[in-house]
Amino acid sequence: MMASGKSTVGRELARQSERQFLDTDTLIQSRFGRSITSIFQIYGEDAFRDHETSVLRLLEPSRAVLATGGGLVLRPQNWDEFRRLGTTIFLDVAEEHLYARLANSKRKRPLLAHDDWEERLQVLIKARRPLYEEADVIFPIGPENADFAASRLLEILIQTP
DSSP, rough: TSSSSHHHHHHHHHHHHOOOOEEHHHHHHHHHHOOHHHHHHOHHHHHHHHHHHHHHOOOOOOSEEOOOOOGGGGGHHHHHHHHHHOOOEEEOOHHHHHHHHTTTTTGGGGOOSSSTHHHHHHHHHHHHHEEEEEEEEEEEEEEEEEHHHHHEEEEEHHOOO
């Protein structure tokens, strides 16, 4: 989910596990030479989802930690790609923390750049949560710092077959 800590925890997990960190949003912006917001504004959400899927398909399985946009779970074919690439992790942030994190950045997020962003977020959570729960590892995350969360997550991953 957006604002769950994918980038900060993912970057720290990559550092602690001595892996490369990749972010699909950054890859999309580099490949298409536009910001996520401008892709949404100019081409719409469907075109953005096409870009997400195309970037995901270009990736090779590696020892990288990959942070994805929260909407990549919406297309069933992307789950085949996730599984091809490795272990999937859902950072399960409590809703109160999610709302607090998004209150300051909602305007930067195309799906929430509206006055009714809280209602829109609730719709997104309801639609996406069952999809996120298909992940191999569901990791409850709270307000702890990225270093602590990544350390705990790494311990879990070491024990996961």
